[in-house]
Amino acid sequence: MDPLTIIALINAGAPLISNIITFFRHKDGTVTAVVYLDDADGTATATQTAIGQWFASKGKPVPGAAPLASA
Amino acid sequence: MKLLFTVVLMFGLVACQKNTTVGTPAGVSDATLTKIAAAIDDVAKSNKALTDFVIAQNAAGTIPDADTANILTVANKVAGAVKTATATTRAFTQMTPAQRGNVLSVIQAVIGPVNDALTNGLAGIKNSATLAKVTQIMQAIQAGLNTAQTILVAATN
Numbered sequence: 001m002d003p004l005t006i007i008a009l010i011n012a013g014a015p016l017i018s019n020i021i022t023f024f025r026h027k028d029g030t031v032t033a034v035v036y037l038d039d040a041d042g043t044a045t046a047t048q049t050a051i052g053q054w055f056a057s058k059g060k061p062v063p064g065a066a067p068l069a070s071a
Numbered sequence: 072m073k074l075l076f077t078v079v080l081m082f083g084l085v086a087c088q089k090n091t092t093v094g095t096p097a098g099v100s101d102a103t104l105t106k107i108a109a110a111i112d113d114v115a116k117s118n119k120a121l122t123d124f125v126i127a128q129n130a131a132g133t134i135p136d137a138d139t140a141n142i143l144t145v146a147n148k149v150a151g152a153v154k155t156a157t158a159t160t161r162a163f164t165q166m167t168p169a170q171r172g173n174v175l176s177v178i179q180a181v182i183g184p185v186n187d188a189l190t191n192g193l194a195g196i197k198n199s200a201t202l203a204k205v206t207q208i209m210q211a212i213q214a215g216l217n218t219a220q221t222i223l224v225a226a227t228n
Contacts, residue, residue, distance in 0.1 A: 033104040033105045033107070033108035033109075033160075034108075034161070036105065036108035036109050036111070036112045037108045037111065037112070037157045037160060037161055039112050039115070040108070040111045040112040040114075040115040040116075040153055040157050041115075041153070041154055041157040041158075043112070043115040043116055043118075043119050043153075044115045044118070044119075044150040044151075044153040044154045044157070045150075045154070046119060047115070047118055047119045047122050047146060047147075047150040048147060048150045048151070048154075050119075050122050050123065050126060051122055051143045051146060051147045051150070054126050054129070054139070054143060055140070055143070058136060058140075060140070062143075062144075062147055063140070063144045063147070064144065064147065064148065
């Protein structure tokens with residue numbers, strides 16, 4: 001389970017998890033990095049969505065994107 | 072109660088950051104990985120800010136469609152690079168130096184387009200305040216990419 005999922009569970013009212021600090025640390029010790037990477041990935045996806053919507057509003061495909069398969 | 076949890080968790084994360092040797096191969100500490108991830112996150116945030124600003128200014132008529140398309144094409148490349156770099160960086164501590172070089176090449180592949188856009192892609196923006204803002208955000212992206220590159224070069228050697 002990743003850290004953001006655990007935070008979401010706690011915010012949703014999950015009961016206290018004992019030894020939570022240890023639980024929060026990944027085996028490779030990359031808890032903080034994982035949170036950053038999750039944020040960056042979500043932000044990049046939102047960026048691509050906004051860009052896609054702008055090009056679609058102009059009736060153009062996003063340059064470099066794979067063309068949609070025709071029906 | 073939730074606030075207490077949050078505070079405890081924040082202390083936990085800070086404590087985790089200080090313990091940098093568990094399970095990480097020699098030469099790649101948690102701190103290094105966190106710096107790389109933070110630099111990628113900075114690039115992602117600046118790139119989103121650029122995209123939102125350019126689209127809003129295009130709607131307001133201060134950035135023509137052609138320039139908006141050029142900038143958004145670069146922003147799309149940067150976003151793609153962020154996603155690839157993010158996916159690859161998750162396994163960074165387990166990678167060989169050669170594999171770590173792949174993350175570096177993903178970052179380096181978009182440095183050129185960002186530099187080109189800054190030099191040649193903004194000529195159509197006539198409003199000086201808009202041009203200054205776009206330039207400022209693109210320079211932040213450029214700085215984030217350069218930071219990631221510097222850390223990755225050190226981490227892959």
